[in-house]
Each structure stands twice: as structure tokens, then as C-alpha cells.
Amino acid sequence: MTQALPQGKLYESQKLALWYFWVALALFGAQVLFGLLAAWQYLDPGFLYGKLNFMTNRMLHINAMIVWLLLGFMGGVYWFLPLELGREVVGIRLARFAFFTLVAAVGVVVLVYLLVQYGPGNALTLWFITEGREYIEAPRWADIGIVAVMAIFLYNVVATVIRSGRITGVAAVLMFDLIALAGLYMAGMHYTPNISMDQYFWWWVVHLWVEATWEVLVGSIMAMALMHLLGTPRRIVETWLYLEVALVFGTGILGLGHHYFWIGTPEYWLGLGGFFSALEPIPLVAMVVHAVYDAGMHRMQTVNQPALFWAIAQAFGNFVGAGVWGFMQTLPQINLYSHGTQLAPAHGHLAFFGAYVTAILTAIYMALHQVRRPDLPRFDSKLWKWAFVLMVVGIFGMSAAMTVAGFTQTMVERAIGGSTWQAYIEAQTHPWFQNGMVWRFVFGVFFLISYLVLIWDLATIGKGETRAAKEVGAHD
Amino acid sequence: MEISWIETTIAALFATVVLTLWLSRGSGWLEPRFWRNAAIVSSLIMSGILVYLTVDSVNQIREGSARVPAYAVINREIGLKRDYEKRRDVPVIAKEVGFFGKIWSEEEAYALVNKGKMTLQSRNCMDCHTLLGNGAYFAPDLTRAWLDPKWETMVKGMTGKATREEAMAEWLQHPDRYPTFARRMPNLNLSEEEARALVAFLKWMSAIDTNGFPDRFAGVQ
Numbered sequence: 001m002t003q004a005l006p007q008g009k010l011y012e013s014q015k016l017a018l019w020y021f022w023v024a025l026a027l028f029g030a031q032v033l034f035g036l037l038a039a040w041q042y043l044d045p046g047f048l049y050g051k052l053n054f055m056t057n058r059m060l061h062i063n064a065m066i067v068w069l070l071l072g073f074m075g076g077v078y079w080f081l082p083l084e085l086g087r088e089v090v091g092i093r094l095a096r097f098a099f100f101t102l103v104a105a106v107g108v109v110v111l112v113y114l115l116v117q118y119g120p121g122n123a124l125t126l127w128f129i130t131e132g133r134e135y136i137e138a139p140r141w142a143d144i145g146i147v148a149v150m151a152i153f154l155y156n157v158v159a160t161v162i163r164s165g166r167i168t169g170v171a172a173v174l175m176f177d178l179i180a181l182a183g184l185y186m187a188g189m190h191y192t193p194n195i196s197m198d199q200y201f202w203w204w205v206v207h208l209w210v211e212a213t214w215e216v217l218v219g220s221i222m223a224m225a226l227m228h229l230l231g232t233p234r235r236i237v238e239t240w241l242y243l244e245v246a247l248v249f250g251t252g253i254l255g256l257g258h259h260y261f262w263i264g265t266p267e268y269w270l271g272l273g274g275f276f277s278a279l280e281p282i283p284l285v286a287m288v289v290h291a292v293y294d295a296g297m298h299r300m301q302t303v304n305q306p307a308l309f310w311a312i313a314q315a316f317g318n319f320v321g322a323g324v325w326g327f328m329q330t331l332p333q334i335n336l337y338s339h340g341t342q343l344a345p346a347h348g349h350l351a352f353f354g355a356y357v358t359a360i361l362t363a364i365y366m367a368l369h370q371v372r373r374p375d376l377p378r379f380d381s382k383l384w385k386w387a388f389v390l391m392v393v394g395i396f397g398m399s400a401a402m403t404v405a406g407f408t409q410t411m412v413e414r415a416i417g418g419s420t421w422q423a424y425i426e427a428q429t430h431p432w433f434q435n436g437m438v439w440r441f442v443f444g445v446f447f448l449i450s451y452l453v454l455i456w457d458l459a460t461i462g463k464g465e466t467r468a469a470k471e472v473g474a475h476d
Numbered sequence: 477m478e479i480s481w482i483e484t485t486i487a488a489l490f491a492t493v494v495l496t497l498w499l500s501r502g503s504g505w506l507e508p509r510f511w512r513n514a515a516i517v518s519s520l521i522m523s524g525i526l527v528y529l530t531v532d533s534v535n536q537i538r539e540g541s542a543r544v545p546a547y548a549v550i551n552r553e554i555g556l557k558r559d560y561e562k563r564r565d566v567p568v569i570a571k572e573v574g575f576f577g578k579i580w581s582e583e584e585a586y587a588l589v590n591k592g593k594m595t596l597q598s599r600n601c602m603d604c605h606t607l608l609g610n611g612a613y614f615a616p617d618l619t620r621a622w623l624d625p626k627w628e629t630m631v632k633g634m635t636g637k638a639t640r641e642e643a644m645a646e647w648l649q650h651p652d653r654y655p656t657f658a659r660r661m662p663n664l665n666l667s668e669e670e671a672r673a674l675v676a677f678l679k680w681m682s683a684i685d686t687n688g689f690p691d692r693f694a695g696v697q
Contacts, residue, residue, distance in 0.1 A: 042614070045659040050652070053662045054614045055603035121595030121670045132597030134611050169508065173515075193586070193593040195681055196537040196544050199608060200530075235508060242511035250492060250518035253526055262619075262689035263608045264537050264544050268529075270687060271481030336691050340609035340617050409613075419690035421626045424616040425657045 007374045011082040013089035013156075016096060018371065020075030021364050023103055025455060027068035028357075030110075032444075032451050034060040039444045042437040056117050059130070059137050060110065065352060066135060067106055072360030073217055074153055077174065079367050080224035081160060084171060090159035091152070098152040105145045109138055126191060133198070135206050136188045143189045150182040169238035173245055174220040181213040196264030203259040210352075211280065211322075212252040218359045219244045222314065225362055229307055230294055240290055247283035255280045261332050262339060270332040277330040281323030284315075291315030303377055306384040306461070307365040310358045313392065317354020325350050325399070337414040342436070343406030350399040353391075364458065372462035383457040390450030397443030405436030479532060488525055492518045543685040547585035550575045550676050554683045556623060556696045564688025565696050575679070576641055576672060585676070592677025595670040604661075607681070609689060615661065620693045622675075622682035630656065644678070645671040 038057040041047050048057075082089055089095065112129055119125030126132070127140045138146065157178055161171045188205035192198050223241045226232045257273025291312050302308045325347035329338040338344075369379040409427040417423025427433055495517045500510040540546035545567075553570040572579065580588065596602075602611035605618050616624075627640045634654045637643040647654055648671040651661035666674065 038614075049660070050662050053604075055600045055612070055662075058603045058612050058614070059600055118599050118664060120667075121591060121598045121673070123594070125598035126594070130598065130600055132600045132602060134602045137600065137603070169512065191597075193547075193590040193677075194537070194539050194544065195593070195607060195677075196684060197534065198593075199610060200533065200537065239506070239508045239511055242508060242515045245515035246496075246511055246518045249515070250522055253519070253522035254488070256526065259610075260533070262686045263610070264684045264686055265533050266479070266536050266543070267687055268479045268481040268484070269533075272484060272529075275481070275485050336689060339689065340606040340611070340613065342613055345613065414690060418692055418695045419617060419620070420694045421616045421621075421624045421656070428657070428659075 010371065011088050012092045013078045013082045013095070014367070014370075016092065016099060017075040017077075017079035017367060019099060020071050020078060021360075021367065024068040024071040024075060024360065025364075025458065027064045027071065027106070029451060029455070031061055031064035031068060032448050034058075034064065036441070036444050036448060039437070039441045043441060052114075053117075056113060060113055062135055063109075063113075063137060069214075069352070069356050069360065071102075072356075072363070073214070073221065075367075076221040076225075076360060076363040077153075077157065077217075079363060080221065080228075081157065081171075081174075083228070084168060084224050085160055085164040085166065087160065087164050089156050090163050091156050094152050095156050098149045101145065102149045105142055109142050112139070113137075123191075133188070133202055136202070140189065143185070147182065147185060147189075150178075150185065154178050154182055168234070170220050170223050170241060173216065173241055177213050177216045177220065181209065181217065184208050184213060199263045200260070200265065203256060207256045207259055208253070211255060212249060214356065215248045215252065215283075215318075216245055218314075218356060219248070221363060222311065222359055225307070225311065225366055226294070229302055229304060229311065229362075229366060230298055232294065240286075243286060244283050247286065248280075251276050251279040251282060258330050258332075258335070261335055274330065274332045278327060280330075281319065281327055284319040284323040287315045288319045304366055304369050304379045306380070306388070306457075307362045307369070309384075309388055310362040310365065313388070314354070314358035314362060317350070317358050319354075321347070321350030321352070321354035321399070325403075338406065338410045341406040341409035341414070342402045342433075343410065346399045346402035346406055349395060349402070353395045361454075365461075368458065368461060376462065379462060381457055381461040383453060384461065387450050387454035387457050390446060390453060394443050394447030394450050397446060398440050401436045401439035401443060403436075405433045405440070408432040408436070479529070484525065484529075488521055492521050495521070545569060545680065545683045546582060547589045547676075547680055548580060548582045549683045550585050550589070550679045551579050554622065554679065556620070556693055558692075558697055562688075565692060566688075567683045567685055569683055575676065576639075585680075588673050588676040589680050591670065591673035592675070592680075595666065595674045596677060599664045599666070608684075608686060614659065617690065618678060618681070619684075619686060619690060620682050622679040623693065625694055626656070641672070641675050641679070644675045648674055 034057045037048070037052070038054055038061055041054045041057065078089065078095070116129050119129040129139055130137045131139055131143075136143075157171075158175055161167055161175060184204055187201045190201065219241055223237045227234060227237055254272055255277035257269040258277035260269035260273055291314075295308070295312050298308075300308065329335055329343050329347065365379070365384075369376070373379065408430050412430050413419060413423045413427035417426055492514075496510070496514045499513040499517065503509045535541070537544045549569055551572050551574055553573045555568045555570060556565045557568050558564075559566045596607075601607070601618070604612050604615040606613065607618050609617060609619065627643055631647050631654065632638075632640065632643045635643045635646040637646050645668065649666050649668065650663060652663045
């Protein structure tokens, strides 16, 4: 099926993957920290006012997320690809160079965000400080750097597949998905004064990354992970992956239309976007069915308990966060009132966590098993359960609080108030909204604690295990 | 030719199913080959339709089209009215009234709105506000900001300016001086030129046909 090196030995590509994972986790911490600062500014608007404004915290919050998830995906691919193809990744020195370039570039961008924050309204600002477009604020020079790094990454994957002489289904899906992913980023690298045109192609990056190519990328990583974690036969895993690609691309590409309801684009997008995006949860339901089946088959027991739980959380989180919370507001008749309210971040938080954070954590736990104690047939700790439960409670709590706030806005500001400046203020000062913001912060603190527990567990799991392999054996 | 969403949807699904079945003749629906074909076919068909619709959409949202007005619209009076046939609000572009006391040629208006858009991006407006509903939620939506009653009822009085555009430009240069809410916009050091350009951008944006978003803005009749 797949080939591994002798126990305790790692491919160079896997050693690089660990670097990716640790930097990703550090940026995860930055995301949580700046998110909390921004959440506190809802409660105390004078906090850091004029020094570190909401806009800067919020920009760092979402950009840290994009970058750490990408780093996590790349780590996942560098970890599993040599196992999948049975050989070292081609161009590993170039890959290392790309890693350090990327980390240095991220450092510079973050420092500029923090210290310079904004600039005069000219092209120089867009090239060197911020591009000012939500999610892809990174200045243009950094865009070019990201594309260069993605090109190296793509080269690593494609050259390794060609050199290995065997194109598995997973590798083929991965290759084509990465080509699309790198190509789509370039759609976001242009400037136009026309805001409708700007947002039209901006969504090609934001939607077609998050709701199409990232879903398939994470599907490929999870497919490789499941073969090792549960020993699921390749034929089954690959059939499910194809099914997922058919459904994700079949619904998600035109599902893009749900972002084209109100940006000036023609009316046919109301119907097309509404219809296809309403179908977007279908592949996610399919994955839940598969996860329940797998978990039942193995009675929730495997060689790597934390990885199994995060993998199952991925299926459910993706379905609930992306599927249910997305469907809730995707029909144009509802979206006319809910668009641009706190319902959007409620969906965003749950979906990004459910679909992507969980998948990366699955991969990291699997990697740590091989790095620390490959001899142990059962990789486990006490602490991971705490991190798991606290994190799930934290993210659901935040999303629930924002959902209540979002409904208040939808009703008070949009449906009744006529969407004006004053209507906005009335919704923001409504007790339901204000309570929502308090609870969002409380659960945010919960989330920070769970993050610290998670990091502690990742740093220590397997290290203190002094028993011999046969004493902790799960399969006896 | 007007594109109909129902025909497009049915054609896309029909083509995907038929082509997948035809390519997968001889294999059962549980075999990997069937779903591999389905994945390739659905990706290609949906991408193809997206490209086709993109060509049409880009033509319809070019500045100066029926949906997205030319930049010189800043010279005109802009409003909203309820279109009872379409059951939604549409922008109304009325008589020429000038902007900051002059009539701007299309080239001048382009330069001004362009500067406004650059200013908008350089100050990360989207990380507090939403534009056309997209952005962050810490501050009000700006889609119809030019038409907001507060400029007339509150900001003109606060700033002591005679026209709406002057009041807006003054407010944008010193938002910290004119609070309207517990949350104040920070002073982002806008020059007068940038503030005026930003007002031009907001006025232009308020004339875009957004399919009725946001619904019944300021209680439009």
C-alpha cells in the first residue's frame, strides 16, 4: 500500500514538515491573540484606540490564519507525500530555501503591519505596506513571494510524482488541485478602482480557495492520513476522494455565485449562487457518513487516539461549520438581510476550525507519533482530551454568541432599521448584541486556554512514556 | 441574449450526469473509475460555465455600464427608489448638481475616484467596515454611505459645513473629533485631497445597482 522507512527513520521531507508544523502552530497562537484583542475592543472601544486599532488586530487575526493554515497544509503534504510515493521528495534543498524565505517574509509583513499599519493612498502603500483587501492584505511584493513559494511547492510535488513513476489517485488529485490553488491566487493580484470588478476577482481567491481548492487539498491530506491511521484500503479512500472532488467542484465552483448577489453583478447569480451553494453541504454530509462508519468499524480505537478524534472532529466540524452555518445564510432571500452581519464570522469561525484546523492537528499528531515513539502501538496522553474538549467548546461558544448577535443585527439593523448608520448603532447597542460580544470574548479566553493546553500536549506527548511497547499495546 | 439561471443550472447538471455516465460505460457506480470520471467532468463543466459567465459579468460591471455607472456620475444627484415590478430598490441618477462646487470631466472623475479607492485600500477600511456587504463588522456598511441621512441630520451641524461632500470630507479627516457612538473611527491622517477623493468613491459606489442590497435603505419608498 504505502511504504515507510525503517522504524525511527524519517525522510528529509518529513523533517521539513515538522518545521512547517511548528511555525504554523506559533502563528495559530498569534491568530488567537490578535483575535482576542479585537474581541476586547468590541467591549472596550477605548482599548489601544489610535495605537493598535481594531483594523490592525483584525487584519493580523485573519492573515495569521490564512498563513498558518497554508503552512499546515504544506507540512501535511511534505509529511505524507514520501510515504504515498515511497521516495524522498525531489528538490528538498529548494523546499528548505522556500520555507526560510516564507518565514522571513511573514516576519517582515507582520512587523510592517504592526509598526507602520497604513500609508498614504498611493501605489507604494499597496506594494509595500498593505493592499487593504480583506484576507489578502499582504502587500504586492509578498504576493509575488507567495506565488514563488507555491511554485517551488508545486515543483516538489509534481517532480516527485514523475520521478517515482507511479501516479496514485491521491497524488493526481493533489497535483491538479495545487495547480488550481496557485493559479487562483494570481486572480487576487490586480488593482482596479472599480469595486465591483475588484470584488468579482477577489472572490476567486477567497471563495475558490476556501470553498473549493482548500477543501480538496485537505481531502487529499486526510485520504493519506486515513490510510495510515485506520489502514483503510486505497481503493475505498480514493473512491471517496474522487466523489468528494466531483461534489466539491461540482457545487463549489458555481457556488461562488453566492458572493455575487450584491456586488453589482447580474441577477442570474441570485439563482445560480443560491442553487449551487445550497448543494455545497452534500459532500460534507458524505464525509460525515464515512467518518461515522470508520469510527464504528474501529470502535473509536486506533494506534493514535488524538489523531482519530481530530479526524472525526474534522468531518463533523466541516459539516456543521461550513455546511449548516453556511446554508443558514446562503439563499439570497435570507442573505439580503443577513449579509455583512455577525452571522458571517459565526460561520467563518466554525467552518475554518471544523474543516481545516482539525485536519492539520490530525496530521501533526500522526507525525509526532512517528517522530517520538514509532515503537508504541498506541500513541496517547491524558492532556490531549482536555485540549480537544476545551477547543471544541470554545469555538462553538464563540460561534453561538456571534450567531445571536448576527440575528439581532439582521432583525434590528437590516429588516427593521433600513441599514443606515443609525440603524447599525441601534443593533450594536442592543442588549442581545452586547451580550453576544461578552460571551464571544469569554469563549475566546476559553479558546486561548485550550490552545495553551494543546501546545503543551504537542510538546510533551509520547516523551514521558517509559513503558515498553508491549505494555501499552492496544491490539492484544 | 439574457442568461437564465434555471436553464443554465439544468444544462450544467444534465451535461455532467450524461457525460459521466457515457464515459463510465461498463463500470458500476461504486467503482473508482466512475467517480474519477465524475470528478473530471464536473470540474471541467462547472469551470467552463464559470468562465463563460465571467465574460458576461465582466462586461456588465464595467464602469459606464447600466449596472456600474461611469465615474462622472459624481456630478449628479443620486438617490434610490423602489422598483415595484422588480420588487427591489434601484439607484436613481438624476440632474447634474456638481461635486465640491464644480463639474468633473470623465477623466477628472476617474482620477478622483481612483485616488479614493487607493485611499480606501491604504487605510484598510475593509478591516472595520463592509463595502457591498464584504469586510469586517466593527463599523457600518458603506454601500450606500453617501445616501445616509446622518450626514444631513448630524454631521453637517457638527462640522459646520454647508454641503454634504464638505461635511463628509471634514469628518473623514478628523473622525476622532466628531464622535457618533461609543466606538470612534481612529484618525487615519487623511489629507484633504484623500478625504475628498474618498467621498467621491463613496458617492460613485452608492450609484451601483446591487440587486437591491441593502433592502429599503433608510426606508426608501
